[in-house]
Amino acid sequence: MRDATHYAVVADVEVPVEQLAAFAAARLATVPLNPSAATGGDAVAVTANHGRWIVTCPDCGGALLAHPADRRFLCVDCGNVGNEGKYRRVIWPADHEEIGELLDARPDRALRNWQPGETTGDLRTENELLTAGPVLLEPPPSWADPKWHGHTHRYPRKADADGVKVCRDCGLPTHVDAFEAGS
DSSP states (O other), rough: OOOOOTOOOEEEEEEEGGGGHHHHHHHHSSSSSOOOOBBBBOOOEEEEEEEEEEOOOTTTTTTEEOBBBBBBOOOTTOOGGGGHHHHHHHHEETTTHHHHHHTSSSSGGOOOBOOOOOHHHHHHHHHHHHHOOOOOOOOOOOGGGGGGGGOOOOHHHHHHTSEEEEEETOOEEEEEHHHTTTT
């Protein structure tokens, strides 16, 4: 998993943090930030987003990369305006390293996401599903009969006593619950 010491993203391009110094200096000149501000107010939780640990500002919706070594958050967009300019404490999951490893195992960065409340067990299950490939459902052997294909099925308005409707043309049965579910 990436954190604030690895890179920053500008317009979906990875940029070394060192190159962002000029940007940060210009941005800080427009937002009143106090680096020695106290910590207080409501805490915010870290999340994983596209393989990055981030904290989202509850005041303005801006987000910053996070690092477990600095468990404070001060929004560079609004200066934590809703928290009187004070840092907010950042809550990290105790198992953030394991979460990061599980997310890094996903081949697509867009799927490397985590929210508070998701467990490592949840992530393992998701990883298994992601690597299993598409789930193909086998139709019943009788569906291989060509008479059931090649036309739009016409079902009666009412089901029989067992809740089954049968196509008038080919006899393909379907349960009435399938119609109620929109299938």
